[in-house]
Amino acid sequence: MQAFFDKFTKKYSNTGGWLDRGFRYIVNYTQKGDILVDYDKILERLPGLLLPWYGQGHRQLPWRADREPYHIWLSEVMLQQTRVEAVRDYYTRFLAALPDIPALAGCDDDTLHKLWEGLGYYSRARNLKKAAQVIVERWGGEFPETYEDVLSLPGIGAYTAGAICSIAYDLPTPAVDGNVLRVTSRLLDDPAPIDLPETKKRVGEALGKVYPKQAGDFSQALIELGATVCGPNRAPDCGRCPCREICLGYQNGTARQLPVKAPKRQRREEDRTVLILSCGGRYALEKRPQRGLLAGLWQFPNTQGHLDTAQALAYAQALGLRPREVRREIFRKHIFTHIQWNMKGVYLEVGETAGSFCWFTAEQIRRQAALPTAFRQFWEEERDV
Numbered sequence: 600m601q602a603f604f605d606k607f608t609k610k611y612s613n614t615g616g617w618l619d620r621g622f623r624y625i626v627n628y629t630q631k632g633d634i635l636v637d638y639d640k641i642l643e644r645l646p647g648l649l650l651p652w653y654g655q656g657h658r659q660l661p662w663r664a665d666r667e668p669y670h671i672w673l674s675e676v677m678l679q680q681t682r683v684e685a686v687r688d689y690y691t692r693f694l695a696a697l698p699d700i701p702a703l704a705g706c707d708d709d710t711l712h713k714l715w716e717g718l719g720y721y722s723r724a725r726n727l728k729k730a731a732q733v734i735v736e737r738w739g740g741e742f743p744e745t746y747e748d749v750l751s752l753p754g755i756g757a758y759t760a761g762a763i764c765s766i767a768y769d770l771p772t773p774a775v776d777g778n779v780l781r782v783t784s785r786l787l788d789d790p791a792p793i794d795l796p797e798t799k800k801r802v803g804e805a806l807g808k809v810y811p812k813q814a815g816d817f818s819q820a821l822i823e824l825g826a827t828v829c830g831p832n833r834a835p836d837c838g839r840c841p842c843r844e845i846c847l848g849y850q851n852g853t854a855r856q857l858p859v860k861a862p863k864r865q866r867r868e869e870d871r872t873v874l875i876l877s878c879g880g881r882y883a884l885e886k887r888p889q890r891g892l893l894a895g896l897w898q899f900p901n902t903q904g905h906l907d908t909a910q911a912l913a914y915a916q917a918l919g920l921r922p923r924e925v926r927r928e929i930f931r932k933h934i935f936t937h938i939q940w941n942m943k944g945v946y947l948e949v950g951e952t953a954g955s956f957c958w959f960t961a962e963q964i965r966r967q968a969a970l971p972t973a974f975r976q977f978w979e980e981e982r983d984v
């Protein structure tokens with residue numbers, strides 16, 4: 600048996616886990632001896648353990664107050680890559696400004712960007728609006744009710760479609776995000792790297808088979824467990840876990856080491872110089888191109904490389920400005936998914952509001968211009984001066 604196990608685990612860890620092999624029964628070796636484990640049976644027990652636990656108490660979050668598909672959709676899109684605490688206020692503010700799908704479909708881009716300012720990943724907001732326009736054109740503003748139709752919308756992938764359809768309509772469509780993958784990885788003592796699409800797909804298929812009638816609560820309960828008891832970047836709180844009795848990670852003592860993640864690709868680093876140009880209380884802003892990184896958002900004029908003071912002054916002159924005084928220079932970093940900007944901010948007072956810029960007052964920046972965090976950090980420094 601030991602020889603079989605060694606051979607199996609070698610194969611198993613090379614290929615990415617039990618789901619990959621299609622084994623219904625595999626041998627799971629423990630210190631007490633060899634035992635047979637049926638993974639489907641473990642997953643089948645999840646709803647019975649998780650639903651009562653979720654019912655007894657969970658975080659009261661604004662998007663859990665109702666099951667309106669528009670609300671669920673908005674919250675799920677905001678919650679991608681973003682913490683619950685950061686999303687709360689954005690969610691409430693967004694719905695107050697754009698209370699329904701036709702309002703979202705018809706809003707102007709500056710309003711949309713302003714509502715999203717600081718949340719990052721702005722293509723999420725642009726896709727929301729695009730999808731709202733499709734919903735108005737194709738379904739008269741009523742959110743579609745089948746998984747396939749929901750999945751066909753811009754910006755909606757398998758996770759979001761699964762979350763919306765299970766939470767809004769109680770359809771048995773799993774919503775497999777990082778939280779849920781962490782839970783299943785530990786529950787099944789599964790070494791498959793959770794950031795591989797194959798892992799996500801297989802976990803989704805396996806979970807889909809055990810979805811209960813209360814599909815929405817089950818999706819939320821899985822997310823809740825992964826966010827609270829079985830949380831990221833820390834040891835799981837197994838003492839409080841409703842699934843401890845079926846959890847292989849707990850029983851085998853491996854939960855702390857799981858989930859496994861594939862090695863990350865290195866981020867490209869780029870030096871940039873940002874000019875915070877002021878002229879009697881007005882500031883130069885320009886719009887970024889409509890495609891690419893931070894598309895269509897406002898920015899302070901900036902250029903590649905780190906310019907020294909003399910070069911920054913020459914650059915401002917080349918932009919058609921008459922620089923008067925370098926007020927300050929600071930360094931800041933901003934990390935995107937694939938790039939890191941090492942940014943030097945040069946605060947320059949200039950003689951007139953010239954050049955091809957929009958010269959905004961502080962109040963206009965506050966009310967109208969969506970400045971992404973990469974640039975906003977220089978603006979916040981300016982407000983503190």
Ligand code: ADE
Pocket residue numbers: 660675678679683776819822826
């Ligand atoms: N993260 C993703 N979806 C969520 C939800 N519905 N509630 C809390 N956190 C989440």
